[in-house]
Amino acid sequence: MSTNITRRGFLKASGAGVAVLALSSFHLSHGAAPAYAAAPKAVEYQGWKDVFRQKWTWDSVAHCSHTRANCISACAWNVYVKDGIAWREEQAQAYNEARGGAPDFFPRGCQKGASYSDLMAAPTRLRYPLQRVGERGGGKWKRIGWDEALSTIADKMIDIAVEHGSEAIVYDQGTTNIDFGPGTAAELRMVHLMRVSHIEDWAGVGDMPMGCVQTWGMFNCEGTTDDWFNSDCIVVWSGNPVYTRIPEMHFMTEARYKGAKLIVIAPDLNATSIHADLWINPRVESDPALGLSMAQVMISEDLIDHDYVREQSDLPFLVRKDNGRFLRESDFKRKGRDNAFYLWDENKSKVVLAPGTEGMRKASLALGSIKPALEGSFSVKLADGSLVEVETVFSVLRRDLDRDYTPEKAAEISGVHPAVIRRAAREIAAAGSAMIFASWGACKHYHSDLMHRTMALLMALTGNQGKSGGGLRMAAWWQISGFEQLGGVYEIKWWQNALLKFIGRPPVREIEKLITQHSDADMFTPLMPWLYVHAGYDKTMGKAEYNDGIPGMSTGEALDKSLERGWVPVYPRPGVDPKMLFFSAPNPLRRWPTPQVAREHLWPKLDLIVNVNFRMSTTSRWCDILLPAAGYYEKASIKYAQNYLPYLVIADKAVEPLG
Amino acid sequence: MGTLTQSQRQLAWVFDLNKCIGCQTCSVACKVLWPGEDPGTETMWWMTVNTQPGRGMPRDWESMGGGYADGKLQLGRRPSAEEIGGGWDFNYDEVLRGGRGRDAYLHVTSGNSTWGMNWDEDEGGGRYPNSYFFYLPRLCAHCTRPACVEACPHDAIFKREDDGLVLINETSCRGDGACIEACPYKKIDFNALRGVSQKCIGCFPRIDHGVAPACVRQCPGRAAFVGFLDDESSAVHKLVRQWNVAIPLHPEFGVEPNVYYVPPLAPGPIKPDGSLDENGSRIPLEYLESQFGAAVHTALATLKAELDKRRRGESSQLLDTLILYQWKEALGHLERDPADIDWRSEATKGGRS
Numbered sequence A: 001m002s003t004n005i006t007r008r009g010f011l012k013a014s015g016a017g018v019a020v021l022a023l024s025s026f027h028l029s030h031g032a033a034p035a036y037a038a039a040p041k042a043v044e045y046q047g048w049k050d051v052f053r054q055k056w057t058w059d060s061v062a063h064c065s066h067t068r069a070n071c072i073s074a075c076a077w078n079v080y081v082k083d084g085i086a087w088r089e090e091q092a093q094a095y096n097e098a099r100g101g102a103p104d105f106f107p108r109g110c111q112k113g114a115s116y117s118d119l120m121a122a123p124t125r126l127r128y129p130l131q132r133v134g135e136r137g138g139g140k141w142k143r144i145g146w147d148e149a150l151s152t153i154a155d156k157m158i159d160i161a162v163e164h165g166s167e168a169i170v171y172d173q174g175t176t177n178i179d180f181g182p183g184t185a186a187e188l189r190m191v192h193l194m195r196v197s198h199i200e201d202w203a204g205v206g207d208m209p210m211g212c213v214q215t216w217g218m219f220n221c222e223g224t225t226d227d228w229f230n231s232d233c234i235v236v237w238s239g240n241p242v243y244t245r246i247p248e249m250h251f252m253t254e255a256r257y258k259g260a261k262l263i264v265i266a267p268d269l270n271a272t273s274i275h276a277d278l279w280i281n282p283r284v285e286s287d288p289a290l291g292l293s294m295a296q297v298m299i300s301e302d303l304i305d306h307d308y309v310r311e312q313s314d315l316p317f318l319v320r321k322d323n324g325r326f327l328r329e330s331d332f333k334r335k336g337r338d339n340a341f342y343l344w345d346e347n348k349s350k351v352v353l354a355p356g357t358e359g360m361r362k363a364s365l366a367l368g369s370i371k372p373a374l375e376g377s378f379s380v381k382l383a384d385g386s387l388v389e390v391e392t393v394f395s396v397l398r399r400d401l402d403r404d405y406t407p408e409k410a411a412e413i414s415g416v417h418p419a420v421i422r423r424a425a426r427e428i429a430a431a432g433s434a435m436i437f438a439s440w441g442a443c444k445h446y447h448s449d450l451m452h453r454t455m456a457l458l459m460a461l462t463g464n465q466g467k468s469g470g471g472l473r474m475a476a477w478w479q480i481s482g483f484e485q486l487g488g489v490y491e492i493k494w495w496q497n498a499l500l501k502f503i504g505r506p507p508v509r510e511i512e513k514l515i516t517q518h519s520d521a522d523m524f525t526p527l528m529p530w531l532y533v534h535a536g537y538d539k540t541m542g543k544a545e546y547n548d549g550i551p552g553m554s555t556g557e558a559l560d561k562s563l564e565r566g567w568v569p570v571y572p573r574p575g576v577d578p579k580m581l582f583f584s585a586p587n588p589l590r591r592w593p594t595p596q597v598a599r600e601h602l603w604p605k606l607d608l609i610v611n612v613n614f615r616m617s618t619t620s621r622w623c624d625i626l627l628p629a630a631g632y633y634e635k636a637s638i639k640y641a642q643n644y645l646p647y648l649v650i651a652d653k654a655v656e657p658l659g
Numbered sequence B: 001m002g003t004l005t006q007s008q009r010q011l012a013w014v015f016d017l018n019k020c021i022g023c024q025t026c027s028v029a030c031k032v033l034w035p036g037e038d039p040g041t042e043t044m045w046w047m048t049v050n051t052q053p054g055r056g057m058p059r060d061w062e063s064m065g066g067g068y069a070d071g072k073l074q075l076g077r078r079p080s081a082e083e084i085g086g087g088w089d090f091n092y093d094e095v096l097r098g099g100r101g102r103d104a105y106l107h108v109t110s111g112n113s114t115w116g117m118n119w120d121e122d123e124g125g126g127r128y129p130n131s132y133f134f135y136l137p138r139l140c141a142h143c144t145r146p147a148c149v150e151a152c153p154h155d156a157i158f159k160r161e162d163d164g165l166v167l168i169n170e171t172s173c174r175g176d177g178a179c180i181e182a183c184p185y186k187k188i189d190f191n192a193l194r195g196v197s198q199k200c201i202g203c204f205p206r207i208d209h210g211v212a213p214a215c216v217r218q219c220p221g222r223a224a225f226v227g228f229l230d231d232e233s234s235a236v237h238k239l240v241r242q243w244n245v246a247i248p249l250h251p252e253f254g255v256e257p258n259v260y261y262v263p264p265l266a267p268g269p270i271k272p273d274g275s276l277d278e279n280g281s282r283i284p285l286e287y288l289e290s291q292f293g294a295a296v297h298t299a300l301a302t303l304k305a306e307l308d309k310r311r312r313g314e315s316s317q318l319l320d321t322l323i324l325y326q327w328k329e330a331l332g333h334l335e336r337d338p339a340d341i342d343w344r345s346e347a348t349k350g351g352r353s
Helices: A007-025 A048-055 A146-164 A182-194 A210-216 A225-230 A250-258 A287-300 A306-312 A393-404 A407-414 A418-430 A448-461 A483-487 A494-503 A508-521 A527-534 A555-564 A595-601 B025-033 B092-097 B147-151 B178-182 B235-242 B285-292 B295-311 B317-323 B327-331
Strands: A060-064 A077-082 A085-091 A130-132 A141-143 A169-172 A197-200 A233-237 A261-265 A278-280 A318-320 A342-345 A350-353 A377-381 A387-392 A434-437 A471-473 A524-526 A580-583 A608-613 A625-628 A637-640 A648-651 B011-016 B048-052 B086-090 B108-112 B134-138 B157-159 B166-168 B188-191 B196-199 B224-228 B259-262
Touching (some): A060 A648, A146 A580, A146 A625, A182 A483, A197 A527, A210 A448, A225 A250, A233 A250, A233 A418, A250 A261, A287 A393, A287 A407, A287 A418, A287 A448, A318 A342, A342 A387, A387 A393, A407 A418, A434 A448, A448 A471, A524 A527, A527 A555, B011 B235, B025 B048, B147 B157, B147 B166, B147 B178, B178 B188, B224 B327, B235 B259, B295 B317
Parallel strands (some): A169 A197, A169 A580, A197 A524, A233 A261, A233 A434, A261 A278, A434 A471, A608 A625
Antiparallel strands (some): A060 A077, A130 A141, A318 A387, A637 A648, B048 B134, B086 B108, B157 B166
């Protein structure tokens, strides 16, 4: 909750914030960094050849990466330093040998990394603190000193916090300038201690794989990228890894040379489609119908992995025909659990509790002697003595698919020929291991949860989820150990730890509770509702014509309802205007949808807009004070790629910051 | 006319077009390392990747002439500045700092804004859904029969004796530009400020220290290979000489280039009713033949046969070479890590000329 505090109290709190910020200057020295000082050399020009030879010399080599870029590729680079300038960079030979028969990781890095030495000294680079002169966006600036800049910002923050509450100060880190290394942790801790409103970055860029969360209760479903090589059938679906996963793409082209089939599902003949063995071009947004018809083919031709489906999926769970709900223990006992479900055991010809669900004590799906029926209708007697008919989820699924999603029917929706749908379904099912690469792009469609769930279904039916070289690969996010504590983000108390040790796994609802507590305490606010409340987006989202009517109301009406019921937290709370925006290098006026609406409705409410950035971005142009950030080669940090790669990069500072 | 001294050994490049992802890391690595953006080199890209079919860079270079016909040197034409394009600068100061942020917009203030090094990226040919394209990385082909050498009136271009790199002696070069007219690949640039021709130097300072050229060593798609053609242990030798799957671009130019390509596969075409045309070729075979000559048919047939073998569970030495389990094997004898070089103990000047 927002803190109303006195000026003196605020100073104390922000003093603590500054102390912690200093953590960002942790120097994590790399063991192999050559650190000799170069004696100035006289350049000898003995003809044209030496001009070229002299060009390819350096004083020292620093181990670097692009540490706070919004990139999930964490590539190790060597920066060649000459006369105190990061002159050029080249991918470092820094990885371990290949694992498990896959090709090695060399050389990782793309054209953006290869030109950062140039970009770091580009005309858009910020070199010293700037204060706006004249109207916002007018492009007129005055150079000010760091002391003046920091005092001006701090004074204004104190004024706002005292007058309107600290919640009127809004912090947005976006995803541009976070590396989840010590720098990010320090920044989050500062924000945490200042108790200001905090725009949640993940929802802000639409990266949340909702269908995975709905299906599995979690979103992490990607392994290290060398595992792509182990696949026998790679389905690239709603992603374009040739563009987005440059250092990893070779594992796909090489898997193809190992014998894997590469299927690309995309409406356009894109840069990845051209490398495919089979390119399927559905109509835009018809992917769920295409996927469901592949499921129909797999089921009707019995291409599914029965053992896997019986054990690992909820397809054998029993559903009541009278109300369409799972049959639960509470149907049989007055105080029965509502999260313990049933299977029909073919061995015993009766219902038995399904192992491993949330309501069960033991966290294992192992069936033991149970042989769950995959199909069938059964009669069971409930607590009140009444008989109800139940059937398996699989029976319901088969009936629905046969009715609505035969390849012929899906062809009408998707434009893909039934023979192509059948062929793709058979190839996926026949592969020793098959994976679907969907990536974050798959999260940025309207109703994308339906796409994700279809993909998860295909991987479950064929027994691929959880297999090396198999399964849906969409999202992954792990932080390095200790990050939470350093950033003051999640505080796991000693007794919670002890409890976790005792019960073996945290119940899902406990984790949810912990995360909700954390986001409430830190005044986290998801971007779109925030824009809706504070930035004039009610003018756009509220429009009925922008809505397909499927939820039965417009997005605006849905948001109003959620706000009213407290389902969605928005800070500052509706009724309190944001007074200050504090950006840590994202570029919201480029990333937010319809930024002109924000400029028209949000900007006038703000007394101060501050951006810490290494360049003059679109957003920087519309700020009041700009603080120059160090470039990637100008600071030490840690860069890692969640669990896409089996290592992290510890980056040195190669040169002093410009300016 | 220049005289050609043949080399003892020939260094060659291979690009696997089925692994090339068109990311331009090679182009950028080369640009940052060599031509840079010094006055006179702003528009120079010694390494480029273009989308084929396309007009490329310089625009429509394939029809500018050069090379040999019936054993005779052909002088084609020089590309114009407009056909090269690029070299852009923008009015950053005016928009970002000049006080006109609300009414001035970024625009090109120098350079040519109607073409550039990768202007027609991903356009390709054909009609949707049977459109097609592939990426084609290009650099100086360090030809065995370089037309530029013969065309130079000042004998300023030569082939290095021990690796066959073709280099322009910038001291002797008088900037006549005959080499630019003679080069059929249009891979020689003109530095108007200095009055000399400039082009890919084969990263000779790196090679002289045992380090692979930047375009190869920095290729994240692992699509580039380098090595001596006669080094039987090199991937280049295996792909060009042993398997004949790596073939030159436009062999009819007659200059015997030493840059080779594994030709592109593509997903099958789609019939008007939406079903697959199992026997068709998405990239028209006549187009591929116009690029790589008749050898493209055997190269593609070999590649497909080996892929089929692999999918039947058999082994394939060819595909193992292309997979490149050990990345260093792409670099031939040039596998040294440049970060290991300490210039205090290593002579800046290479031992070789």
